[in-house]
């Protein structure tokens with residue numbers, strides 16, 4: 001077994017020891033894993049859970065998402081309760097002052113909207129911002145509504161106290177605005193719905209700037225994109241997925257870290273303030 005690959009968590013694993021989950025890809029059901037983790041462990045969480053989508057209504061242009069070891073359609077009420085449980089367990093295991101970037105989307109069932117706020121507002125997390133991820137894709141060919149081409153990324157926050165608003169972003173990161181124009185990932189053939197690496201890169205770089213060695217957690221790690229971005233920016237990762245095949249795929253992609261260097265360099269170039277606020281003010285005088 002590779003040093004950073006754990007295929008089955010058994011009772012012999014004691015995740016209260018950091019070395020058991022630091023810089024590891026682990027195959028596990030997420031709630032079983034979290035039960036073994038002590039309070040206030042993670043510095044930042046980034047994830048995209050399964051969306052509970054009814055595959056048969058996907059339309060012609062939108063590719064069907066079928067996971068290896070998970071059927072992405074359960075009763076909606078059960079799905080939302082499961083997400084609330086997972087999010088609250090992650091709240092417990094996250095440090096005060098930590099952030100959680102949770103990617104989801106607006107879904108429709110029988111003509112009715114299902115919005116992520118329906119369950120996010122029932123969790124312990126404070127909703128700090130809603131980011132629009134404009135994927136710039138060709139929309140669904142049917143005209144039941146204007147083609148939805150965006151997803152959402154919720155910035156959730158665990159405050160130290162009621163009035164804690166969290167740290168400010170540096171201007172070079174904040175100027176990236178609340179609308180992110182990022183094309184979906186097309187190179188990753190082994191997983192049906194991977195993140196484009198720009199998403200975790202943008203989040204981690206914006207939050208930690210030039211700090212290093214934070215512990216960044218992806219509870220639905222899929223093909224390991226968050227872990228790869230984490231490593232590229234000099235931090236520690238922990239990536240969980242229920243599928244052994246995806247854990248192995250994560251390891252394989254992680255071994256090709258250098259192939260992500262171009263995307264890394266491109267993303268970093270966006271985080272630049274050409275003129276500071278003071279300089280612009282001076283110019284106006």
Ligand SMILES: C[S@@+](CC[C@H](N)C(=O)[O-])C[C@H]1O[C@@H](n2cnc3c(N)ncnc32)[C@H](O)[C@@H]1O
Nearest residue numbers: 029030050070194195220221222223225241242
């Ligand atoms: C949207 S994908 C994540 C993709 C990931 N962001 C990437 O870049 O590859 C959701 C993942 O959740 C995993 N999953 C589903 N149920 C799970 C569970 N109970 N515990 C852990 N992982 C689960 C699926 O196998 C799938 O890979």
